[in-house]
Amino acid sequence: METNNKYSLSVFTENHLAILQRVLIILNRRRVNIESLHSSESEVSGVHRLTVIIRSTEETAIKLVKQIDKQVEVIRAFHHLEDDTVFQEIALYKVPSNAVVNGINIGSLIRDNYARILAIESDFMITEKTGHQEETHDFMKKLEPYGILEFARSGRVSLTKQLAQMSALN
Amino acid sequence: MNTQENMLLAVTKNDNVTSQKLSGADAIVQSLIREGIDLLFGYPGGAIMPVYDSLYRNANAINHVFTRHEQGAVHAAQGYARASGKVGVVIATSGPGATNLITGIADAQIDSTPLVCITGQVASHLLGTDAFQETDVIGISMPVTKWNCQVTRAEDIPEAISKAFYIARSGRPGPVLIDITKDAQLAEFDFKYEKCVGIRSYNPAQKVKTKAIEKAATLINMAKKPYLIFGQGVVLSEAEKELKVLIEKANIPAAATILGLSALPSTHPLHVGMVGMHGNYGPNVLTNECDVLIAVGMRFDDRVTGDLSRYATQAKVIHIEIDPSEIDKNVKADVALVGDAKEVLRVLIPLIIPNKHDSWVQEFATYHQVEKEKVIHNDLAPTCSELSMAEVIHEVNKITNGEAIIVTDVGQHQMVACRYAEFNKSKSNITSGGLGTMGFCLPAAIGAKLGAPDRQVIAVIGDGGFQMTIQELGTILQTGINVKIIILNNEYLGMVRQWQELFFDKRYAHTEMQNPDFVAIAKGYGVTGQKVTKRKNLNKAISEMLASDNSYMLDVRVKREQNVFPMIPTGASVSEVWLSK
Ligand SMILES: Cc1ncc(C[n+]2csc(CCOP(=O)(O)OP(=O)(O)O)c2C)c(N)n1
Ligand SMILES: [Mg+2]
Numbered sequence: 001m002e003t004n005n006k007y008s009l010s011v012f013t014e015n016h017l018a019i020l021q022r023v024l025i026i027l028n029r030r031r032v033n034i035e036s037l038h039s040s041e042s043e044v045s046g047v048h049r050l051t052v053i054i055r056s057t058e059e060t061a062i063k064l065v066k067q068i069d070k071q072v073e074v075i076r077a078f079h080h081l082e083d084d085t086v087f088q089e090i091a092l093y094k095v096p097s098n099a100v101v102n103g104i105n106i107g108s109l110i111r112d113n114y115a116r117i118l119a120i121e122s123d124f125m126i127t128e129k130t131g132h133q134e135e136t137h138d139f140m141k142k143l144e145p146y147g148i149l150e151f152a153r154s155g156r157v158s159l160t161k162q163l164a165q166m167s168a169l170n
Numbered sequence: 171m172n173t174q175e176n177m178l179l180a181v182t183k184n185d186n187v188t189s190q191k192l193s194g195a196d197a198i199v200q201s202l203i204r205e206g207i208d209l210l211f212g213y214p215g216g217a218i219m220p221v222y223d224s225l226y227r228n229a230n231a232i233n234h235v236f237t238r239h240e241q242g243a244v245h246a247a248q249g250y251a252r253a254s255g256k257v258g259v260v261i262a263t264s265g266p267g268a269t270n271l272i273t274g275i276a277d278a279q280i281d282s283t284p285l286v287c288i289t290g291q292v293a294s295h296l297l298g299t300d301a302f303q304e305t306d307v308i309g310i311s312m313p314v315t316k317w318n319c320q321v322t323r324a325e326d327i328p329e330a331i332s333k334a335f336y337i338a339r340s341g342r343p344g345p346v347l348i349d350i351t352k353d354a355q356l357a358e359f360d361f362k363y364e365k366c367v368g369i370r371s372y373n374p375a376q377k378v379k380t381k382a383i384e385k386a387a388t389l390i391n392m393a394k395k396p397y398l399i400f401g402q403g404v405v406l407s408e409a410e411k412e413l414k415v416l417i418e419k420a421n422i423p424a425a426a427t428i429l430g431l432s433a434l435p436s437t438h439p440l441h442v443g444m445v446g447m448h449g450n451y452g453p454n455v456l457t458n459e460c461d462v463l464i465a466v467g468m469r470f471d472d473r474v475t476g477d478l479s480r481y482a483t484q485a486k487v488i489h490i491e492i493d494p495s496e497i498d499k500n501v502k503a504d505v506a507l508v509g510d511a512k513e514v515l516r517v518l519i520p521l522i523i524p525n526k527h528d529s530w531v532q533e534f535a536t537y538h539q540v541e542k543e544k545v546i547h548n549d550l551a552p553t554c555s556e557l558s559m560a561e562v563i564h565e566v567n568k569i570t571n572g573e574a575i576i577v578t579d580v581g582q583h584q585m586v587a588c589r590y591a592e593f594n595k596s597k598s599n600i601t602s603g604g605l606g607t608m609g610f611c612l613p614a615a616i617g618a619k620l621g622a623p624d625r626q627v628i629a630v631i632g633d634g635g636f637q638m639t640i641q642e643l644g645t646i647l648q649t650g651i652n653v654k655i656i657i658l659n660n661e662y663l664g665m666v667r668q669w670q671e672l673f674f675d676k677r678y679a680h681t682e683m684q685n686p687d688f689v690a691i692a693k694g695y696g697v698t699g700q701k702v703t704k705r706k707n708l709n710k711a712i713s714e715m716l717a718s719d720n721s722y723m724l725d726v727r728v729k730r731e732q733n734v735f736p737m738i739p740t741g742a743s744v745s746e747v748w749l750s751k
Contacts, residue, residue: 014371018308018319025313066495072317072337075371 002057006035006082008158009061011050011068012042012075019073023050026067032056036089038155047075051158080160087158090128091136092118093143094150097125101145109146113139124149192361194324194354195220198288199228201331204363207259209250209620211235211243213270215263217290217303220355235620235649238641240267242613244274245639248283249617252600253575253625255408257284257338258617264290265303268349269310273607275345276314280604281429282402284343286334287311293353294322307349316344324357328364336366341374342493343406376494378509378517386488386505387521389462395530396422397460397485399445399453399474402429402603403467403492403511410434410596412515413466419519421527423534425453427468429603432593436572442534447473447738448585451545452537454736454744457482459533466490467511470500471604480743490514544749545735549590556729557705559583559658563590565712566628566656574626575600575618579611579635582664585734587630597622609638615653616645626654626716633659633685643695646721654715655697655723660730661685668733672751688725699723 013019020039027034035053042049054061061079069077097120099106110117115129129139136153192200198221202210212234214222225234237243240262247258258278262271268289278285292301308320317337321330327350334346390396404413410433417424417434423442424434434441443450445457454476457463463485468474475481478500489496489503490511497506507514549560563586566574572592578584578601593599600618602610615629636657646653663681670678692699702711702724715722736747 018312021309021312029313063495063499066497066499070493070495072369072372 002059004055004057007054007056007058007061008080008082008085008087008156009050009052009054009065009068009077010080010158010160011052011077013048013050014073014075015046015048016073019071020050022071022073023052023068026064027052027054030060030064032060032064036155038157040157051156053156078160085158085160087132087156088130089133089136089154089156090130091139091151091153093127093129093140093148094124095127095143095146095148097121097123099146106143106146109142113142115139189360189362191358193220193224193356193358194327194350195224195356197324197327197359197361198331198350198355199224199232200361201328201363202259203228203231204365205257205331205335207232207257209233209235210259210261211237211246211250211617212261213237213240213243213263213267215267215290215303217264217292217352218261218267218288218355219290220352221261221288221290235616235645237613237616238644239639240270241274241609242639242642242645244271244278244285244287245607245610245613246617246620246642246645247285248274248278248281248610249577249600249614250621251283251285251617252614252621253597253618253627254621255597256621257286257335260285260287262287262289263303264292264307265305268307269305271347272310272314275311275347277602277605277607277610278345279314279316281602282343282406283345284338285345286331286338287345287347289347289349290355291320291349291351294351295353297322297351307347311347314345315347318347318349320349320351321354322351324354325359327354328361329366332364332366333369336369337372341372375492375510376508378507378514380517382505382507383514383517384521386464386507387518389486389488389505390420390422390464391523391525393462394527395460396420396462396464396527397456398422398424398464398466399427399457399468400424400430400433400466401427401468403490404430404433405467405596407467407492407511407513408596409467409510409512409515412512412519414438416515416519416522420522420525421531422464423527423531425450427471427474427603428588428601429599430468431588432598433596435594436592437594440531443538444588445474445744447476448589448734448736450538450589451541451736451747451749452534454738454747455537456533458484458743458745460485462486462488464488464490465501466515467492469493469496472500475500475744476738476746477741477743480745541736541749549586552729554729555705557702557708557726558732559586559728560590561705562656562658562708562712562726562728563587563630565708567592568709569712569716570626570628572598574598574628575622577601577611577615577618577627577629579631580606580608580665581632581635582660582668582732582734583630583632583658585665586658608632608635611635612639612642612655613645615655616642616649616651619651619653627652628654628656630656630658632664633657633661633683633688634663636688637685640691643692643697646697647695651721652719653721655692655721656715657688657723657725658728659685659688659725660728660732662730664732665734667731671731671733672739688723692723697721697723699725701725701727703727
């Protein structure tokens with residue numbers, strides 16, 4: 001059995017929502033687990049980039065990319081190992097604003113962990129932390145004693161370590 | 171999706187830019203006419219009525235074939251496309267009309283048949299509200315179309331249609347669907363039509379790579395036991411002549427996949443038969459003996475390869491294929507030649523050194539002799555009084571000399587017809603290969619006759635599959651189309667019964683059929699029919715049928731419990747062929 005790795009699929013598409021559905025159909029047909037999904041515009045106007053994090057063998061990743069690439073509205077699709085990309089995720093945490101545990105005020109915990117406060121309401125505040133999943137997860141563990149009212153984490157935003165990825169658009 | 175934005179990215183060729191004010195429905199019909207369409211298949215209903223009204227007013231320019239079921243319309247369009255090499259066009263209404271198309275669209279997708287399907291949709295302000303006869307046709311058809319899109323504004327219709335035709339027929343062909351809301355059909359706009367000649371994100375024709383071709387030529391030139399398998403790609407790219415030149419020049423034995431049949435005349439000395447589960451003995455077994463395997467326009471379907479881990483592992487594989495996603499999908503290619511089969515072969519042939527492989531070619535003949543003694547002889551000259559399916563096909567060959575188009579359904583009769591039918595011309599074998607869709611045959615035969623009106627079209631159908639689209643006899647009645655129907659009637663879902671016999675201890679669960687009087691039914695639809703039960707009447711019945719100027723049906727009673735051999739059981743290797751139980 002070939003080992004499963006985490007792959008980042010970068011899919012450059014025309015600005016269409018329908019293509020998102022087509023890509024998901026291809027992944028679902030092969031029962032590939034999608035760990036995260038992110039869609040945004042790219043450096044080229046009108047071209048969207050879709051970043052899908054999957055866990056699969058390299059062989060499956062290659063086959064998936066070919067099947068995605070052949071969709072009419074896909075400009076180019078690529079697969080990368082995690083190490084070949086630079087990526088970030090952003091996490092938001094809603095916590096009680098005046099919480100104190102063991103004499104430590106939540107405000108100093110936030111500062112010490114390079115998180116920042118986005119909004120303060122009368123009884124809660126929303127803080128933000130950017131980082132890899134492990135870091136945002138660790139921070140959540142630290143906040144837990146204060147009580148987390150709500151939590152959300154984004155999909156992965158990633159760029160490759162190559163100079164330029166998309167030469168197809170000339 | 172935003173169709174307008176979408177359209178901006180399509181490159182168009184501007185032939186005739188003078189605009190005229192038209193309704194969306196008239197624009198649909200005019201767009202089809204600009205694409206050279208003079209025939210389409212369909213079934214009316216509320217959400218497509220404006221288009222039908224336009225067809226009524228444009229009946230002199232475009233002929234509409236009214237089938238008895240939307241599934242029949244798609245299969246007919248498939249038969250038309252495969253017999254003519256053109257794009258088949260289908261129209262249907264929203265909701266149930268559109269969902270009835272899905273089986274045929276899925277069939278066309280897996281068998282790479284170019285279709286443009288146009289469905290009506292509820293008015294755009296009702297989308298997503300569960301309005302009467304609203305279904306998410308875009309969502310339902312997405313997994314089985316090469317491309318689809320919804321149009322909600324009349325002015326987007328011409329570009330959607332031009333894009334649809336371009337996508338359907340270019341690269342690896344396939345079905346596309348455009349869903350057009352009723353308000354878009356009714357609104358008026360300034361119509362002008364520009365043919366699509368390219369789409370930024372879509373690259374259907376890759377440039378052939380010279381280096382890889384040279385490598386392939388070296389492999390072929392050095393090969394001691396080269397073997398070629400050709401698929402439908404040869405038919406779709408019209409590379410029949412190039413295929414023949416290549417195998418003759420290098421003296422390569424060649425076998426067909428089921429959809430490749432008829433790309434090379436059956437009688438060609440290097441045509442060694444068909445590969446696959448019920449293919450010929452030598453072509454399957456010797457796949458695991460050849461040193462270079464050249465696959466042209468085929469996709470190594472599991473019914474061709476059997477157990478992949480024991481498939482041609484000794485051979486260097488050269489894969490000529492237009493769809494890059496097929497390369498290495500099932501069988502790893504040593505040399506991948508991505509491109510149109512005709513173009514690749516044209517560049518390859520001059521690099522090939524004339525060669526002889528007499529003893530290797532002879533090996534196929536030796537295996538054929540064994541197959542003849544163990545299988546073919548019993549099939550063609552059975553000792554029992556009942557007719558065999560093979561005898562019937564053999565009698566047809568004698569009278570047609572391989573000139574007819576043979577359309578088959580799915581089951582034992584299909585495998586027997588594909589094994590025994592002779593083909594002299596390309597585009598003569600029309601069957602549902604990848605999806606195995608029962609009910610395909612009768613409507614596909616109607617479409618094939620319309621696509622090749624000068625040819626004899628013979629539908630070979632099982633008694634089961636016939637009853638899946640039997641209502642298309644009504645289409646024959648109304649259009650007066652001349653197709654010949656041979657029911658190979660074993661009063662069983664024969665292929666399933668065979669599996670029950672071989673793998674389920676003869677527990678015949680729901681495969682025996684009590685059938686109606688097919689001759690009487692045909693008569694009801696104005697089609698002359700005969701029941702044939704005796705060997706001595708067979709030739710005369712077939713002759714009468716083929717001599718008739720009208721559609722004609724034979725209900726041929728064949729031996730009820732007969733099995734199709736050779737057979738490669740599921741999970742076995744191509745070298746583990748069963749010649750009998
Ligand atoms: C729509 C559909 N349903 C079920 C099947 C499964 N199936 C494959 S062959 C077959 C039997 C076909 O019987 P018949 O048409 O009488 O042909 P025969 O095998 O007897 O020649 C069946 C049920 C299928 N291929 N397609
Ligand atoms: Mg039957």
